[in-house]
Amino acid sequence: MRSTADMAPPSAAAVDTPNVTDPSLYLEGIPHDRFAQIRATPGLAWHPYEDGGFWAVTRHAEVRHVSRNPELFSSAIGHTNLWDLEADALEARRSLIDTDAPDHTRLRRLVAGAFTPKNIRRWEETVRAITGELLDEFVAQDGGDWVDMVAAPLPIQVILTMLGVPTDDADYLVELSNYLVEGTGDAQSIPPDAFGNTTELRLLPFNSPASHALFEYGEGMRQQRQNDLRDDLVSHLVQAESDVERMSRNEYRNMFHLLVFAGNETTRTAISHGGMALAAFPDEWGRVLADPGLIDSAAEEVLRWATPVMHMRRTATTDTELAGTPIAEGDKVVMWYASANRDEAVFEDPFRFDVSRANSDHFAFGGGGPHLCLGAFLARLEVTVLLEEMAKRSICLEQTSEPVRARSNFVHGVLSVGMRPAGGSN
């Protein structure tokens, strides 16, 4: 472990590391120039943060290494966000995200079956019906807020259907998710006792009273399903929770929280940035309209372009080394997917939105290894179906207002962006 006497940046290069954590930077978008500067610096950059700092892993190859070596880089120590949690807070908030094997393997298998490529394919018609309705309404209204009208409702309606949660509650759960996104930044707009919360905020995911509300909602669902098991994901979890060897009550509530939040917020972000990209690069969207064979590569490019989750943190379990830089046991190691997805060593002309890009080895779902995004194939399906249904209707997008971005260095969120359908919907 790095001792307190050791708090000074461990290398001289650290002094020059540009700040990439200030949440206010992200109001203008990802600070790509700063990441490019870090990528170009040999070795690993030490980035000061609060009382200490972390190793900023910004290149594709090194993000991959950290992601795929969980025995060296733990998810269960400290926290997977930049700041450490106290032990009781970490336990209270621990989800699939903040575990290593064997706990991670046990919890992941409880939900993995619902998200395999084979089983996700069964939801295609549901996704297509929801998407079609939202697009038809978007055209009928001659556009509006792309986030409110398409990007948010599509994934929340799909994940709630999978969970067995009434889709009538979609707006409420999106509202809670918006407060959770605020919690990933440094500014909460709601008081600590919002939603009747009496729990200390440090014990709640994203320090947000909205997490209390989501926990309460999940508990309500659990009680409902307990005596009325159905063919849905909540019932499946409730059955597992009845056997403490399989899942504890605290694991249930954090799993429910994760499925609702990650199941809607991330794909919402992908679709928000996807819409902005299609509006900003109409020639690229024109290529897709002319050749629907490009839909799959276009969907992957939307995911690379959007990078909905911009980083995850690990903690070194032992003294190790990366990019020639020694890492001490206990050091924080942060994988910046937002940077790896623009790594010029891997992606040719990385700042070009290219619907036919051959290399789809992006890290929109993380860098591989056991924490690969659980919903990766669901997100792919949603983005692919959206592009197919837009193409079917010949919808082109024209952006009518500047995006309002989330004040967060973690979620690449867009709160609103105006769009109208251009180019002859038929």
Next chain:
Amino acid sequence: MASDDLVRVVVDQELCIGGGICEMLEPEVFKLDDDIVISSVISDGLLPRDRAAVAVDRCPGQAIAIVEGKA
């Protein structure tokens, strides 16, 4: 080495996290059990080396290995 050179793959069931990517890539070789959500090899496990390498690389649980010298 020629890419049609056959190798044998095995699944470490302790590591499998039930991602199901293996059965998407090679449905003749891998099958994910619906109840226990763990993959196993349902054939003789023989695959061309390049396709075996893709299955190894894409497995999130890092549970698939190529057994050398037994093909």
